[in-house]
Amino acid sequence: MCMVIFSPVLAIFAFATCGGYSGQLRVRVDCADKNQTNITISFGYPFRFEQVHFKVPLCDLKRHETLFLEGDFSKSAQFFVTVAVFAFLYSLLATVVYFFYQNKYRENNRGPLLDFLVTVIFSFLWLVSSCAWAKALSGVKEVVASTQVLFLMSACREPANECEALEKPVWTRLNTSVVFGFLNVMLWAGNIWFAYKETGLHKTSQRSTRTLSEKQSSFSQRQCSQSSFDHSGASYGQQLYRQVSFDHSAGGFSLPHTSLGPPSLYSSSSMGPLILINDM
Structure with a gap:
């Protein structure tokens, strides 16, 4: 809304x-x-000082000489004004489309993408044109400075004659134009984020990031489950191994019990080994 206003x-x-x-x-x-x-x-x-001429009297000969100022700053000034005019026209067009053609604006996401691209372009143009015009303005002030103009006059270079500047240019408007130029830079550059949010591209990037994190989390969970399965298998094997115990004092050993049938006990001697045999 701030951009529109x-x-x-x-x-x-x-x-x-x-x-x-x-x-x-x-x-x-x-x-x-x-x-x-x-x-x-x-x-x-547009500050073409090469076309600005004036007549100055030659005091000793009672004649006049025609002098021209030096410098041409029309390119920077016209570039700055052109960017300002096109930015104004686009802002009006974008305002009308945004308020009265909202459905077409969001159709296939073309309107927000175009608005985002144009906003980036105008931000860059405002920055370049404002910097160029600020530099050109300093040159304009130097060319029209009273000391520079008086130095061009032959009569003013004579010690017997006196020259004085009665009225100097007022630079308030031109200084204000530079300020407004950089204000437009900040306004258009700040609107880039809001135009980007209208495109919905940031939502797509967030969804892809969330999907990637979910995949990584599920992969980690699968690794943890496989690791726990391996540990349970190892503990089961250890339990089976413990069931086969050797009785060094009795000189025998026992096999793990199974459910195949009741065991039969055979002994060759009182001190011999005990053998458990399951009947099938």
């Missing part, structure tokens, strides 16, 4: 704060002849 909202904030950004830098140039000029440098998404 927060995923579209965070995606909207991510591409709105980055894609809708525009800023400007205002610089004042005071020439030595008391001639003053204010210059406004405007820029914005």
Whole structure:
């Protein structure tokens, strides 16, 4: 439910704060002849600074020069916005399917498997795009820094002239876009486990583990029963062996009794051996 509510909202904030950004830098140039000029440098998404140009006065010759900023950060910015837009569209589509087409969603387990796969992909895309955009934003700030722009102007490199930045860009929106990017990373990565549970794959793995443990337990029980049988057989043999006792004092021995018939006693002498014979 958290994924359904927060995923579209965070995606909207991510591409709105980055894609809708525009800023400007205002610089004042005071020439030595008391001639003053204010210059406004405007820029914005997708941050192709090679296309941003502005005119700067040449104080000594009373002419103007056209300068261009350096750097192109459009790939990282557009990649970040594209991921945010597609994540927003998929979140809306998944919400509609989940609430209104629940039966088709769970048919043959295709819907949960597809949702799990797309969640993993978007988690990776959010991570890559957020890192790329965070690095690109640091480059944007360096290019539009007032010291960097003033260094490009020939008039500002002359000691007799004075240059000053009147207005600097506000980076709050772009910093917020990076924050929303990493919030989307945590949201989509955290939803991987819930999407995995919807597929039912974890139940299959648990059943297979339980079956394997049961097989091992039954095998151990069979081994224990066989071992007890062997011990009982050995004790039975020992009992039979004990029944044949030798009477060293009498000089005779006795055979174990059986149920074949009443025994007959024969003695050759008073001190001779006693023999028990069963009549068949």
